[in-house]
Every structure is written in C-alpha cells, then in structure tokens.
Amino acid sequence: MNPVSALPQSSITADDLSGVGQPWQRDLSRAIRTSAELFKRLGLQPEQVAGGLADDEIRGFPVLVPESFLARMRPGDPTDPLLLQVLPRQEERETVDGFVTDAVGDLHARRAPGILQKYHGRVLLIAAGACAVHCRYCFRRDYPYSAEPHRLDDWEVSLRAIEGDGDVQEVILSGGDPLMLNDQRLEQLCRRIEQIPQIERVRIHTRLPIVLPSRVTESLTGLLTGLRPQVVMVVHANHPAEIQGDCRDALRRLVAAGLPVLNQAVLLRGVNDSLAALEGLSRSLINVGVMPYYLHQLDRVSGTAHFEVSEELGRRLITELQARLPGYAVPKYVREIAGDSGKTPVFSG
Ligand SMILES: *Cc1c(COP(=O)(O)O)cnc(C)c1O
Ligand code: SF4
Secondary structure, eight states: OOOOTTSTTOSOOTTTTOSBTBHHHHHHHTOBOOHHHHHHHHTOOGGGSTTBOOGGGOOSSOOOBOHHHHTTSOTTOTTOHHHHHHOOBGGGGOOOTTOBTTTTOTGGGEEETTEEEEETTEEEEEEESOOSSOOTTOTTTTOOGGGSOOSHHHHHHHHHHHHTOTTOOEEEEEESOGGGSOHHHHHHHHHHHHTSTTOOEEEEEOSHHHHOGGGOOHHHHHHHHTSSSEEEEEEEOOSGGGSSHHHHHHHHHHHHTTOOEEEEEEOOTTTTOSHHHHHHHHHHHHTTTOEEEEEEOOOOBTTOGGGOOOHHHHHHHHHHHHHHSOGGGSOEEEEOOTTOSSOEEEEOO
C-alpha cells in the first residue's frame, strides 16, 4: 500500500505497459480520472458530498478509480464506503498537528535504491510507483517514487545488496503496486530475485485483485506459482462491499492457483469503523479463502486526518470481533511506529 505527488510521473514507463491489449491494461486506461465524472456516474451532485474537492483543487494525487471498483459503489449514496476511500475532500488540505509527510520513517529505512528495510529477515522493494486506484488515505502518497529505479538494470545494485545479506529471506514487492508491472517485467524481476539463494519467499503487496480484478490472469498465476521461492499474496480491501462479483472471482482464482492470500485493511472513519463492516469484511474474505492479516491503525500522514479512528474504538471493535468470529477471521490490529522492530500490536486480546 502506498504513493506521492510523484505518482503521476510514476516509475511505470510506456515500455512497461507494452503488450497493451491485455484486458486489464485496457481497463486501467479506461479508469475514471476526475471527481466530476465520478459524481456523474454515481448520480450525485457535488454539493451532496460534504467537502468534495473540485478537480482543479486537487494537486498531485488526482482521482483514479477503475470501472470495476465504481460498479461496486451504490449510486446516489454520498456516504458509500468505497466512494469515501477514493473521493478527494476539503479536509485533505488541512494541516493537522501530528500528521506529517513521512509518518512511518520510510526515508530513514532506505537501504539501497528502491529498497526499504525496517524488519529482520525481510526487505521491501518499491517495484512500481503507480497504482490502479488512488486511495485518499494512502500512507505513501508523498513517497519520492520518481527517484527510485525504474528498470531491471537499475535494480541490479540493490539486488546485489540483498544477495550480500545472508539474513534476508523474504523480498516484499510493494510500491505503488507491483502488479502494475506487466507480466514480462514482473517475471524479469522475480526471476532475478529467484537467483538469490537465500530468498525463500517473495511477497506481493497489491490492491489490484481488489480494484482491477482483470489483472489476475492465468499467465500471472502461472508466473507466480512457477517460481522457486514461495509466493505469498497480500491484498488490500477495507469493506465487504469490495469483495463482490469480479473481485471475488479474482480472489478465488488466486486461491485456486494454490497461492496463500492474506488481506490487510486500514481502519478508516466512515468506511469500516463499525462492527458490521469489519465482521462483514472478515466473513467475505474467509468465505473465498483469503485470511485477514492486519487491520492497520491509520498512519498519521498529512491530508489523512479525517480518516482517523481512535485506538479506543479500534480496540472495542476488535474485542467484539473476537466474540463473534472464529479466531482465524480476526485480523491483528497493529500500528506502525517508526523505529520499531515490527508492526506494533495496538491490541492483542
Ligand atoms: C510492514 C512492513 C513490512 C512487513 O511487515 P510484516 O509484519 O512482515 O507483514 C516489511 N517491511 C516494511 C518496510 C514494512 O513497512
Ligand atoms: S493501492 Fe491505495 S493505499 Fe495502496 S499504494 Fe496505491 S494508493 Fe496507496
């Protein structure tokens, strides 16, 4: 999960997107890119949406919503939980104490170009700066993607650094969204990682199966199941209404291919800060074979304060979830504290 004002000039080059004609690439090119279009398609008047921002007021991180995600919103509902995740609002422009650009200390964790390491045994590789959706609460919306490597050759220095570190067992492909790379680029990167003897796992942090389900093709699952390292998929859905139709089918395809699939969600005001939403999310996930992994306390990134839910409410919600669901359906409620050796439990019951 993650990007910047540098998102538009992301690390995806025209070349990476070659092979256009893939249905998912066509779906991406047809995504909605303005608030005005979003309102029109949902039958909403801008004044119905509290603090909705006009397109010319949004700088650097414009509206981006694939049709598939739009199709899962309720028309005419200005409080739709999917809409609220992607709709720019006035509050984004407010400066709030404690909300800063690099809230999770990413810039201090940069070990080599495109590589962040905060925790033992695993490194995070910023594989692509772009995403298929722009989530307004994104914690890496201000990450300087344009400064990171774009091509496999540019990665070489960083991959050698991983090679020279016998303690690293897992490479996490993140971004942006690593599945924004086309299959050819993704395969090149994965094959190179596969050559590093001590790498046991490749983890893919992606929102594409949720927001652009057509990305989950047979050639993608074939690529991911054909690697020597075990691939682990971590998707990102926040509300049960996301797990429907083509998204549910895409998750089933990943699971049917034999890939472990986990979900991380962010606790978001107005989106999933209720027992009904969190319970529904967990049930929708486990019923397609996806395991709830983390529920993240919002990282305090500038422009996202209006999404914050108190930890007190978060703890209460998790307690209620524990009373209602099988143990494996309850995500770990965590927050990221810069400098800690792993995600920090906000609550473990
Ligand atoms: C969150 C994060 C990870 C993954 O942590 P897990 O607890 O293994 O899921 C790895 N690296 C960085 C830099 C992270 O922020
Ligand atoms: S999918 Fe959303 S939260 Fe994840 S990196 Fe992209 S914009 Fe950020």
